[in-house]
Amino acid sequence: MGEAVYPVPSEWAQNALVDAAGYDEMYRQSVENPEAFWAEHGQRLDWIKPFTKVKNTSFDEADFGIRWFEDGTLNLSANCLDRHLATRGDAIAILWEPDGPMKADGGGEPHREITYRQLHEDVCRFANLLKAKGVQKGERVTIYLPMVPEAAVAMLACARIGAIHSIVFAGFSPDALAGRITDCDSRIVLTSDEGLRGGKKVPLKANVDEALKQCPGVDTVIMLRRTGADVGFVEGRDVDWASAAAQQSADCAPEEIGAEDPLFILYTSGSTGKPKGVLHTTGGYAVWASMTHQYVFDYRPGQIYWCAADIGWVTGHSYVVYGPLMNGATTVMFEGVPNFPDASRFWQVVDKFKVEIFYGAPTALRALMREGDDWVTKTSRASLRLLGSVGEPINPEAWEWYHKVVGDSRCPIVDTWWQTETGGAMITPLPGATPLKPGSASRPFFGVKPALLDNDGALLEGATDGCLVITDSWPGQMRSVWGDHERFFQTYFSTFKGMYFTGDGCRRDEDGYYWITGRIDDVINVSGHRMGTAEIESALVAHSKVAEAAVVGMPHDIKGQGIYAFVTCNVEVEPDEALRRELVAWVRHEIGPIATPDVIQFAPGLPKTRSGKIMRRILRKIGENDVSNLGDTSTLADPSVVDHLLKYRAF
Numbered sequence: 162m163g164e165a166v167y168p169v170p171s172e173w174a175q176n177a178l179v180d181a182a183g184y185d186e187m188y189r190q191s192v193e194n195p196e197a198f199w200a201e202h203g204q205r206l207d208w209i210k211p212f213t214k215v216k217n218t219s220f221d222e223a224d225f226g227i228r229w230f231e232d233g234t235l236n237l238s239a240n241c242l243d244r245h246l247a248t249r250g251d252a253i254a255i256l257w258e259p260d261g262p263m264k265a266d267g268g269g270e271p272h273r274e275i276t277y278r279q280l281h282e283d284v285c286r287f288a289n290l291l292k293a294k295g296v297q298k299g300e301r302v303t304i305y306l307p308m309v310p311e312a313a314v315a316m317l318a319c320a321r322i323g324a325i326h327s328i329v330f331a332g333f334s335p336d337a338l339a340g341r342i343t344d345c346d347s348r349i350v351l352t353s354d355e356g357l358r359g360g361k362k363v364p365l366k367a368n369v370d371e372a373l374k375q376c377p378g379v380d381t382v383i384m385l386r387r388t389g390a391d392v393g394f395v396e397g398r399d400v401d402w403a404s405a406a407a408q409q410s411a412d413c414a415p416e417e418i419g420a421e422d423p424l425f426i427l428y429t430s431g432s433t434g435k436p437k438g439v440l441h442t443t444g445g446y447a448v449w450a451s452m453t454h455q456y457v458f459d460y461r462p463g464q465i466y467w468c469a470a471d472i473g474w475v476t477g478h479s480y481v482v483y484g485p486l487m488n489g490a491t492t493v494m495f496e497g498v499p500n501f502p503d504a505s506r507f508w509q510v511v512d513k514f515k516v517e518i519f520y521g522a523p524t525a526l527r528a529l530m531r532e533g534d535d536w537v538t539k540t541s542r543a544s545l546r547l548l549g550s551v552g553e554p555i556n557p558e559a560w561e562w563y564h565k566v567v568g569d570s571r572c573p574i575v576d577t578w579w580q581t582e583t584g585g586a587m588i589t590p591l592p593g594a595t596p597l598k599p600g601s602a603s604r605p606f607f608g609v610k611p612a613l614l615d616n617d618g619a620l621l622e623g624a625t626d627g628c629l630v631i632t633d634s635w636p637g638q639m640r641s642v643w644g645d646h647e648r649f650f651q652t653y654f655s656t657f658k659g660m661y662f663t664g665d666g667c668r669r670d671e672d673g674y675y676w677i678t679g680r681i682d683d684v685i686n687v688s689g690h691r692m693g694t695a696e697i698e699s700a701l702v703a704h705s706k707v708a709e710a711a712v713v714g715m716p717h718d719i720k721g722q723g724i725y726a727f728v729t730c731n732v733e734v735e736p737d738e739a740l741r742r743e744l745v746a747w748v749r750h751e752i753g754p755i756a757t758p759d760v761i762q763f764a765p766g767l768p769k770t771r772s773g774k775i776m777r778r779i780l781r782k783i784g785e786n787d788v789s790n791l792g793d794t795s796t797l798a799d800p801s802v803v804d805h806l807l808k809y810r811a812f
């Protein structure tokens with residue numbers, strides 16, 4: 162059976178920003194002469210002091226460094242707000258939809274429409290409040306907020322004064338929050354009394370109070386009232402958001418920020434150790450986020466655009482807030498979940514706001530697909546023109562459903578491959594230029610030079626499978642790991658010398674299309690969220706009854722990958738169902754619900770080599786339910802361990 166190919170619809174080929182020939186030409190320029198290409202496209206921003214240097218980057222150990230537009234200065238909040246005031250001040254910047262829909266009888270919470278002018282004012286007031294609390298340029302501000310417009314206000318206020326924001330997803334536990342606050346040495350936390358998601362309340366302030374027991378350095382908590390719940394309030398430390406912001410002036414001149422000054426830190430899981438603080442700087446990130454947003458979504462001012470990601474993930478940073486606002490977009494911000502109060506929710510919001518561009522995650526699509534087509538087809542969706550996918554590989558079946566049922570076979574799908582580290586889309590179709598193949602992220606964006614290597618680092622040509630690397634820098638690339646520049650180099654540039662290693666496996670077909678096959682390191686992708694197996698293992702062994710643990714991925718119909726944990730208990734412990742439940746609850750408590758193990762298999766021992774290394778290859782195969790050939794097990798210290806694992810495996 163040949164692969165399906167969906168040609169570019171003719172109205173797209175005619176009207177899009179770039180067509181196929183345009184893509185080829187721009188791509189060629191971008192890789193043949195990056196200096197000239199980015200000197201031109203760097204002009205898309207308003208600079209305070211224009212840059213004269215464009216690219217100064219090396220992936221080699223001797224002169225390692227990544228700098229873009231390094232002598233330019235700018236302010237990102239001014240690029241998102243001030244620059245639009247004269248032309249689009251009364252246009253809607255943020256269309257916010259609350260967790261629960263309005264009821265037929267008029268009850269329920271209304272949506273909010275925030276114009277660029279209003280957002281500018283809110284950001285200025287909040288920036289002044291941060292300054293009044295002593296926040297300095299370069300200082301870290303931790304943001305632990307639900308999907309409310311104030312989250313965007315907080316980000317932009319930090320950018321306005323040059324503070325570095327570190328957003329912690331509001332689903333993370335107090336422990337996970339505390340670790341991130343401590344790592345970046347932040348003394349101020351922004352939160353709300355509670356969050357609302359899928360009709361359930363999330364005790365955010367209580368989580369902060371709990372976390373701060375471990376963080377003596379935090380002296381200020383600014384709390385937004387979202388539900389009005391009665392929560393703890395520490396005099397002298399806690400500040401009421403609304404009343405404190407209202408007292409501030411609505412005038413706040415944007416600070417002059419160097420292109421290479423930090424913009425934000427975002428913690429993400431890697432294959433080893435605790436989560437890394439991925440550091441992005443200002444100028445290159447801004448060029449990348451705005452340019453990819455414009456070209457990948459063929460965005461034109463006035464269009465209603467909705468990225469359904471949470472601001473706790475990089476997709477929310479680049480494609481809910483920064484990219485769209487730099488482009489003067491109307492960006493929808495949705496507090497809720499796809500299946501509350503029912504599985505029509507996404508498409509009802511699309512109809513309500515006449516959304517033209519919708520960008521979501523395969524895991525949500527798979528969950529909705531399972532509920533049946535009626536939830537979709539009873540809505541109109543006539544406003545939709547373009548669909549996007551991000552976060553994990555989209556299986557062709559879900560792609561076809563998205564295309565046919567959600568998009569009425571009318572809307573191209575841009576399957577965008579990228580990472581927290583890359584700042585924005587890297588391998589992606591452009592809707593007017595790229596024929597689509599379901600399941601393929603297709604071709605590189607301008608300036609991106611992907612390559613495939615074998616395990617020994619040899620460059621592979623033509624149609625092949627390999628490890629995906631990027632051979633040259635692009636403006637949106639992360640600049641460092643917060644507090645550990647050496648770890649940055651080691652993690653990404655030491656596996657294959659002189660190249661950025663993505664951690665993903667990939668196939669390239671005869672048309673030069675890239676097909677991401679998933680992580681090849683010890684990272685698993687659960688519902689589009691990255692989890693380091695090491696993190697879950699360390700949570701498990703922190704339990705007093707657990708001696709050892711090993712975690713691998715397993716196939717999961719909805720989540721893409723699930724979490725399969727092998728656990729060895731202390732000798733005196735008799736593992737049973739109660740302990741299994743206790744451990745599941747424990748991991749949820751230690752990290753958060755996204756780390757909930759799907760399977761816990763108790764084992765008297767883990768397969769280890771004589772030198773004591775866990776042979777993860779065997780565990781991975783069990784997790785994948787592919788046990789017909791476990792490979793060479795002769796180097797195991799005790800091969801009988803494997804028999805027990807196989808006998809009691811979950812599938």
Ligand code: 6R9
Pocket residue numbers: 429474475476550551552553554555576577578579580581582602663664665677679680686689690691
């Ligand atoms: C943006 C984001 C990054 C990892 C990445 C890869 C997977 C993301 C994908 C995709 C296949 C796509 N991934 N997009 N795999 N097709 N379109 O998700 O960042 O949370 O850092 O995850 O997600 O494995 O390496 P992040």
